[in-house]
Amino acid sequence: MMPNTAPILVLDSGLGGLTVVRALQKVLPREEIIYFGDTARLPYGSKTAETVTTFVRQIIQYAQPLHPKHVVIACNTATALALTTLRPMFPHLTISGVIEPGARAAVEAAGAVEQPVIGVIATEATVHSKAYDRAILRRRNRARVLLRPTPLLVPLIEEGRPADDPVVKLALKQYLGPLMRRNMDVLVLGCTHYPILKDLIQQIVGENVRVIDSAERCADDVARRLAGANLLRPVPSVATGSSADSVAMDALDSVEPDLRCFVTDNAPRFRTLATRFLGVEVAEPELVSPDDLYAQPALVAPVRQAG
């Protein structure tokens, strides 16, 4: 049986998944998180399903000895292209992604609108996969889903430009303009990098558009899943004293977010940007060579038996 003290594995092509880590640390401050950023092979957003599935499969295999209690694919592209193929390859693991929680939140945010217009901005690969269209229309078949690939946003964010940079603003206005002219009700940030620009995006689309942060929704979904499986880390037991309650509160307040990072390239660069992303000092990540990832045996999903 899986111990509830086991870590949560969060993986992404690079830095973007740290927005999910930030959200997880907020809702589940006691959990230990293992983060894997595939910086030698990023970005995933312009690559094919086969290639991205191989990359993510290798990462999950590599992390097996750490015995994660849950795996979060904190990347919309990898969720769209690889999640369904990967689940049967790892039957003993629970794996979740960012798209279903984002789609669910978008439909909820549309509320009572008869034919809500739901915009989604995402990478090229996520848009072409049609994963968001399907996830939204399954829940609200009268919704109109407008997808827009926004390939420049990841490089703009990875370059570390401030949100008031004129190139960032111009690119966002170009990308969002056509969606705004179609009177969208809800806009899904369909890439875990994009929440970094959330305030600016909200400002451009205006208050009448509900902006959905797929990273936050993904973290809420993980919390629900772990609670449902009785796998949340327990509150640390404290010595009984004159005021047990206040001691417990102190223990809770003093919890340090427990984060261990692995990357496939350029650990110092990751550390600098991760510290900026998370707003707290991050230790230098451990470096994993892509050679070691390729040295693992190939896995294929078992063929389903008929009947």
Add this chain to the structure above:
Amino acid sequence: MMPNTAPILVLDSGLGGLTVVRALQKVLPREEIIYFGDTARLPYGSKTAETVTTFVRQIIQYAQPLHPKHVVIACNTATALALTTLRPMFPHLTISGVIEPGARAAVEAAGAVEQPVIGVIATEATVHSKAYDRAILRRRNRARVLLRPTPLLVPLIEEGRPADDPVVKLALKQYLGPLMRRNMDVLVLGCTHYPILKDLIQQIVGENVRVIDSAERCADDVARRLAGANLLRPVPSVATGSSADSVAMDALDSVEPDLRCFVTDNAPRFRTLATRFLGVEVAEPELVSPDDLYAQPALVAPVRQAG
């Protein structure tokens, strides 16, 4: 002995090296070119020397059975980070890059100016390697070299935006402004993607700045090397007729550029963009799995004997 009919291997992280192919086809229209684009692992510009050296070493090893007469690293980042390490690993091969020819051309273009100001725009990794500084200062130690990382240009070009796109213009003006205020005499396009934007860049910096296209200079350098080694493909012999000269001219005119492409991911996407880059229809490239690249034995450079 190497036959002069052997192909030239041109490699890059993705599409950028096609500007070198275009320049090679112009100066050496009879040569057969093998192009290898590492589209599963692009871009190289934000990655470390160790990782990029592994990637390029794998590609050269993989292409060995095609017996190239020369290898061109048509990528400034890979030239900066890997060329010196790779040469001793392949002692039977001649390997050239884009930086030395670009630096030589920049110094020539500076002409008689006493203390020429030479700007270089390139990826983050190329700038940090200091390869351009060294190559320019070795030739003109009184030059002032201004390096500027321009990480957004590759994604802008790979997105297929037209040169009159306002985001492209604004990003270029931001990047080039500080160089222009320092009164540069010469600007080197230190990434093989950038020649796609050459006209716009020339327009922004004005006529007084000489813009050096490292892709063109690299192709000239390859032509010189092959001529020097007597490895240029011979003019096809033609049957003697009433006017041998005119027949030979016809044969020359009818030469089809001979190009065979390999990529590690998304062959159809490469084909579409390559056709746009080269301005002629390109056949769908052959797909090479990164698994096959990693399946090759590791190579290390021989240790040099003292004395």
